[in-house]
Amino acid sequence: MRDAFHDELDSIGQTLIDMGDRVKVAMELATTALLTADLKLAEQVISDDDFIDTMQHELDAKTLTLLARQQPVAGDLRTLVTSLRMSADLERMGDLAHHIAKLARMRYPATAVPPELALTIQEMGNVAKRIIAKATGVIESHDLEAALQLEKDDDEMDKLHRKLFLTLLDDAWPHGIETAIDMTLLGRYYERCADHAVSVARRVYFLVTGQYASDEA
Amino acid sequence: MRDAFHDELDSIGQTLIDMGDRVKVAMELATTALLTADLKLAEQVISDDDFIDTMQHELDAKTLTLLARQQPVAGDLRTLVTSLRMSADLERMGDLAHHIAKLARMRYPATAVPPELALTIQEMGNVAKRIIAKATGVIESHDLEAALQLEKDDDEMDKLHRKLFLTLLDDAWPHGIETAIDMTLLGRYYERCADHAVSVARRVYFLVTGQYASDEA
Numbered sequence: 001m002r003d004a005f006h007d008e009l010d011s012i013g014q015t016l017i018d019m020g021d022r023v024k025v026a027m028e029l030a031t032t033a034l035l036t037a038d039l040k041l042a043e044q045v046i047s048d049d050d051f052i053d054t055m056q057h058e059l060d061a062k063t064l065t066l067l068a069r070q071q072p073v074a075g076d077l078r079t080l081v082t083s084l085r086m087s088a089d090l091e092r093m094g095d096l097a098h099h100i101a102k103l104a105r106m107r108y109p110a111t112a113v114p115p116e117l118a119l120t121i122q123e124m125g126n127v128a129k130r131i132i133a134k135a136t137g138v139i140e141s142h143d144l145e146a147a148l149q150l151e152k153d154d155d156e157m158d159k160l161h162r163k164l165f166l167t168l169l170d171d172a173w174p175h176g177i178e179t180a181i182d183m184t185l186l187g188r189y190y191e192r193c194a195d196h197a198v199s200v201a202r203r204v205y206f207l208v209t210g211q212y213a214s215d216e217a
Numbered sequence: 218m219r220d221a222f223h224d225e226l227d228s229i230g231q232t233l234i235d236m237g238d239r240v241k242v243a244m245e246l247a248t249t250a251l252l253t254a255d256l257k258l259a260e261q262v263i264s265d266d267d268f269i270d271t272m273q274h275e276l277d278a279k280t281l282t283l284l285a286r287q288q289p290v291a292g293d294l295r296t297l298v299t300s301l302r303m304s305a306d307l308e309r310m311g312d313l314a315h316h317i318a319k320l321a322r323m324r325y326p327a328t329a330v331p332p333e334l335a336l337t338i339q340e341m342g343n344v345a346k347r348i349i350a351k352a353t354g355v356i357e358s359h360d361l362e363a364a365l366q367l368e369k370d371d372d373e374m375d376k377l378h379r380k381l382f383l384t385l386l387d388d389a390w391p392h393g394i395e396t397a398i399d400m401t402l403l404g405r406y407y408e409r410c411a412d413h414a415v416s417v418a419r420r421v422y423f424l425v426t427g428q429y430a431s432d433e434a
Binding site: 057078085088178212 | 386398
């Protein structure tokens with residue numbers, strides 16, 4: 001009975017890793033769709049988000065069933081509770097990729113991102129992809145050192161976010177208000193994605209140690 | 218033993234209601250600070266957010282302890298798991314009030330919101346306050362009809378959000394890019410606050426019925 005239970009716990013961990021992999025791909029494809037005005041790719045990210053939402057619902061249902069049936073304690077209980085929280089973070093990261101793809105679709109056939117910001121947005125997309133991959137790796141490895149390292153990628157995202165605002169606020173910004181609004185929202189989507197990845201890593205820290213990472217407010 | 222446990226469950230419910238009340242006040246004060254350039258009020262909202270964060274941490278610690286010690290099943294288990302999720306929503310709503318207050322502080326002694334948008338932002342603040350109060354009421358009453366009603370307030374918030382964008386995109390918008398960025402972020406903060414209130418109500422729906430509200434994506 002306990003062995004079957006631990007198989008179930010492993011399978012929950014594997015589903016979280018699969019969600020992380022899907023979210024990473026969604027974010028990468030959304031960034032490409034955005035920068036190349038690729039409508040088909042944007043549509044794909046938008047429809048794939050339903051699948052990520054379904055993964056979360058199924059995973060949470062399974063987690064709740066295990067909580068109810070197995071009445072786990074200590075580490076096993078933490079694993080299940082943390083799984084509910086990580087699935088919520090990952091689902092939200094999927095939503096943010098979906099928002100980015102929707103912006104690409106809304107501005108099609110134009111490219112949503114003007115040339116002045118293409119590189120900054122590409123870099124934000126790269127950092128997002130990297131930080132999601134690292135968060136997913138931490139779910140798998142439970143490596144606390146790696147978990148704390150994600151803060152650095154988040155700092156890099158914040159730096160790019162500030163750079164984006166500086167470009168918008170430059171007197172020479174030639175693209176008007178609508179594009180400035182689009183870029184403000186985009187910046188927020190990438191930044192929040194990185195925040196949720198950090199949150200996933202902190203939850204692994206809590207899972208392993210039973211303590212919150214020290215710099216969590 | 219079981220009676221003490223149910224006292225604990227009641228106390229968790231009461232703490233969630235207290236969090237909701239504090240978040241409602243924070244959102245109301247943040248909106249006032251924003252519209253009247255009241256630095257002292259903005260500072261108050263910013264420092265009070267630590268208290269909301271602490272409430273969440275203490276509540277979650279207590280919830281995890283009860284999960285571990287009591288090994289609850291069925292309705293009691295759902296209460297505890299749903300409590301963890303609602304506390305996360307409420308904490309995030311507190312963060313959004315904190316973001317609004319920080320914008321008021323950043324633009325002080327100027328008023329962050331230009332006259333053209335003062336009424337729209339005030340209305341967004343009113344809807345936010347109302348929807349938080351309703352979500353908090355639903356935590357207390359477990360009234361499913363009331364839980365579903367929150368969607369209507371959320372629709373009203375979405376309408377105000379669109380109105381805000383229309384004002385920004387009007388050719389006559391005289392306030393430049395920086396204010397447009399501020400207003401875009403503000404609009405997002407209020408809208409997300411309403412989304413989280415709806416999420417709280419949906420969690421109560423799940424708590425009572427064991428089913429997800431039908432329109433949840």
